[in-house]
Amino acid sequence: MSRVLITGCGSGIGRAAALEFARRGHHVVATGRSAASIADLDVAERHELDITDDVEVDALVSRIEPVDVLVNNAGVGLHGPLEAVPMSAIEDIYATNVLGTIRLTKALIPTFRTRRTGTIFFVSSPAARATRPLTGTYGSTKAAVELMLESLSFELESVGVRTVIVAPGAVSSGFSARRRTYSSEVEPYRTLGEQWSTLRATSHRERASTPEEVAAVIADLYVTETRPFSRHAIGAEAASLIAQRAECDDDTYRQLVWAQLRTS
DSSP, X not given: OOEEEESOTTSHHHHHHHHHHXXXXXXXXXXXXXHHHHTTOOSSEEEEOOTTOHHHHHHHHXXXXXXXXXXXXXXXXXXXXXXXXXXXXXXXXXXIIIIIHHHHHXXXXXXXXXXXXXEEEEEOOGGGTSOOTTOHHXXXXXXXXXXXXXXXXXXHGGXXXXXXXXXXXXXXXXXXXXXXXXXXXXXXXXXXXXXXXHHHHHHHHHSOBOHHHHHHHHHHHHHHOOSSEEEEEESHXXXXXXXXXXXXXXXXHHHHHHXXXXXX
């Protein structure tokens, strides 16, 4: 049995992951921004945690260490053209998605290093590697953490710490409904917003994974993935997007994105 710390357990993937790891017999430490959102979770421990707060993170880590697995899932969404997104909103999403994730991971590294074991998961997004219009702010937060964790994997490989990045595509979790959305009626943003809405509706209708499916993949990878660093797309949409971007040069990829949008 492993001790598994999971963030963002109030809903969606985090909640499903907490239940899945618990079902498999692990000691799950579930955290959420509010205590009420995780009060009904049938897991070993439940703690309120704001990953943007140094004091809260340090206090939690001191209470629960050592842990064997960290699942960095907590995050917020944002969608819209850069011109329309207020700087305050950009600062907020970076505070949670980037600095919050790094803060908690960094707090656990000393114990992982001295114990010479540990697994760090990060729930990322295809938007980190395959960008499209209106996704730059959100995707850039995921890309920043992916790069940070890939570098960290080199630093900790010799002491047996694994880093696993998972990138689900569309997920039927309500995450998109909760994200901050900014729009503009000026061109080209109005047309791009309409094209994107149609494309996203098709993705969610035809290719969305459930939070439970994503959670099962994460729990499986904890057992099966032995490499010091790995990336995994989850769902057909994510796999297609990431493969498409990897196989194309910049010009070809741009042509494909425009073709997808204009036929939506």
